[in-house]
Amino acid sequence: MAAATNGGREVVIEARGVEVGFGDRLVLKGADLDVYRGEILGFVGGSGAGKSVLMRTIIGLIKKRSGTIKVFGSDLDALGDDERRAIERRWGVLFQQGALFSSLTVMENLQFTVRENLKLPQRLMDELAVAKLEMVGLDASVCRKYPSELSGGMTKRVSLARALALDPEIVFLDEPTSGLDPIGAGDFDTLIATLQRTLGLTVYMVTHDLDSLSTVCDRIAVLFDGKVIAAGTMETMLKSEHPWMKEYFRGKRARAAMGARAAALPASSG
Amino acid sequence: MKNGQFLRENLQGDRLALTGAGVWTAADARALEAQIDRLGRSHPAVKSVTIDMAPVERLDTFGAWLLERLVRAFEARGGKVEVTGLKADYRGLIDEMRAVKLDDLDRRRGGTPLSYALSSIGENIVSVGHSFVAIVNMFGALVTAILRVLKRPLSFRMTSLIHQVDMVAWRAVPIVLLITFLIGCIIAQQGLFHFRKFGADVYVVDMVGILVLRELGVLIVCIMVAGRSGSAYTAELGSMKMREEIDALQTMGFDPIEVLVLPRILALIIGVPILTFIGSMAALYGGGLVCWLYGGIAPDIFLSRLKESIALNTFEVGMIKAPFMALVIGVVACVEGLAVKGSAESLGRQTTASVVEAIFLVIVMDGLFAIFFASIGM
Known part of the structure; x- marks a missing residue:
């Protein structure tokens, strides 16, 4: 697999002209996006703009009408079932509501993909599950709990541990901090940044959280009217003159969230 | 599996030098574990162990954990273990693994089938009582x-x-x-x-x-x-x-x-x-x-x-x-x-x-x- 490079950085996800529609409504109208290896990409857009749709299209949960998506340099449409599954094993997904299997304990949730894919001895799987739990800031005491017995923050952490079960190279996070209190959300951001460094992950994060965007994201991509209208660092975002981005990054809430950083730039007129 | 695929041994008196090799990732975890466990049980007289990880090309959580297990096996027998040559990228991962505590896990495995059977009978009787109370x-x-x-x-x-x-x-x-x-x-x-x-x-x-x-x-x-x-x-x-x-x-x-x-x-x-x-x-x-x-x-x-x-x-x-x-x-x-x-x-x-x-x-x-x-x- 010859992965494309761009300015010396390896592109792990390359989406070109992705169109997705439901009925006669076109949600994505030719979205282009590059995600580089080892970065944390924050993906933003208005509610209902199709942020999650692009993520779900990349991981294959939604069919696209046209366009190509390459992951690790291979076109997902051109792959056979086995090759596709091999690629799927290299990414992990954290769903918005956690999507933990409610009939399995935390331990069994974490071991599910490992058990199916690797056929490891039970002892090793148990130990690794505990190791993963500790990596996400929990401990062995939650092992025997069922998802319904976990708090919102714990559910997110266990889901993240499950997404990391097979040591993926990419993790997709769908609004990881939604539903968490500001402290919990901040902790979760730190956790993502730490894990990204420790495991060398590429993180694709759909988010609304301006704090996450400004603290952990290396790059930000903006979806507006079905297209990715900008991608770059927070500084680039702050300089943009696009009306929606101006409102989003330099509006009242954004100024409150980013404080000093936004204040350093010329204030928005809108 | 070929012997010594992931670790080469070099025993000198009560000192054991191990040199890692290959790719220590999820895909090979099974074979790696077999070798690690065999190593952990052998060489009972060893006092000091050095593990050179420099030649290991890639390491993920699975590999890092198994390395940690090997270290713990030697340490449990009173040996001194030193891991060298680790790439800077993996330092954090190894530190995470060092911090893992398995106490709770071991306690959970403690029960015998008999005590499990008895406790489940007890739990069921209690739950019958609970549902009677709930009906009343x-x-x-x-x-x-x-x-x-x-x-x-x-x-x-x-x-x-x-x-x-x-x-x-x-x-x-x-x-x-x-x-x-x-x-x-x-x-x-x-x-x-x-x-x-x-x-x-x-x-x-x-x-x-x-x-x-x-x-x-x-x-x-x-x-x-x-x-x-x-x-x-x-x-x-x-x-x-x-x-x-x-x-x-x-x-x-x-x-x-x-x-x-x-x-x-x-x-x-x-x-x-x-x-x-x-x-x-x-x-x-x-x-x-x-x-x-x-x-x-x-x-x-x-x-x-x-x-x-x-x-x-x-x-x-x-x-x-x-x-x-x-x-x-x-x-x-x-x-x-x-x-x-x-x-x-x-x-x-x-x-x-x-x-x-x-x-x-x-x-x-x-x-x-x-x-x-x-x-x-x-």
Whole structure:
């Protein structure tokens, strides 16, 4: 697999002209996006703009009408079932509501993909599950709990541990901090940044959280009217003159969230 | 697996030098583990171990954990372990693994099968006790709800009651008719077949009449209702509980028992006697039909024989039982529904429990009623 490079950085996800529609409504109208290896990409857009749709299209949960998506340099449409599954094993997904299997304990949730894919001895799987739990800031005491017995923050952490079960190279996070209190959300951001460094992950994060965007994201991509209208660092975002981005990054809430950083730039007129 | 694929050994006296090699990732974890465990058990006399990880190309959590396991194995025997040559990228991962505590995990594995079996018997007995208490609680809550409704009759949910009667009684008529009709036919056919041997054909009418009116009509209907409506109640209330709808009702100042449970149980108390009556008639009709076509007992003979063999109290015995059975089915279904916890599996478990418990209690009640009616001479 010859992965494309761009300015010396390896592109792990390359989406070109992705169109997705439901009925006669076109949600994505030719979205282009590059995600580089080892970065944390924050993906933003208005509610209902199709942020999650692009993520779900990349991981294959939604069919696209046209366009190509390459992951690790291979076109997902051109792959056979086995090759596709091999690629799927290299990414992990954290769903918005956690999507933990409610009939399995935390331990069994974490071991599910490992058990199916690797056929490891039970002892090793148990130990690794505990190791993963500790990596996400929990401990062995939650092992025997069922998802319904976990708090919102714990559910997110266990889901993240499950997404990391097979040591993926990419993790997709769908609004990881939604539903968490500001402290919990901040902790979760730190956790993502730490894990990204420790495991060398590429993180694709759909988010609304301006704090996450400004603290952990290396790059930000903006979806507006079905297209990715900008991608770059927070500084680039702050300089943009696009009306929606101006409102989003330099509006009242954004100024409150980013404080000093936004204040350093010329204030928005809108 | 080739020996020494991941670690090469070099033993000098009580010092062991290990050199890592290859790729230590999830895909090879199985083979790696085998080698690590073998190494961990061998060389009992080793005092100091160095592990050179420089040649290892790639390391993930699986590899890092197995390295940590090897380190712990040597350390547990009092050896000194030094890991060298680790790439800076992996430092954080190794530190994470160092911090992993397995204490809780080991404790969990401590139980023997016998203690597990005993504890699960104990847990089950306790849970039977809990569900008995829950049923008694529900009776109490129901009575207070009825008293409250009697004080303010306008607050009673008539629409809900009628909707529930429609669901549990009216819509159940076809299936109840069909099943009781068939049961009537089968009893008559079996009776005729065996009674004929000693020329007692005509007593089949007595048997069908008494059996259907006293016992079978109400039992079959109750079992049907427990499976059909009891399970539906549990599932409805359970999914409302799961989605916090019941909590929402409570915060708005409504009593869930009054709003949800009372109309459902009243609907059963109204519906089950009606279904029992319809079902008993269908069974008698089926029995009569078989007596005529298969046993040669003409309908007018069947009817006059039936009139002689049964009295009004035979019919009453069946009908008196019906509302009590309905109450038990309804209470069990609602208790189990409200006991649902957050998960989908819990919903399934409670629904099963609801049907099984309801049928069991219906049959137990039937036995108690039999003793009661016998002692008052009905």
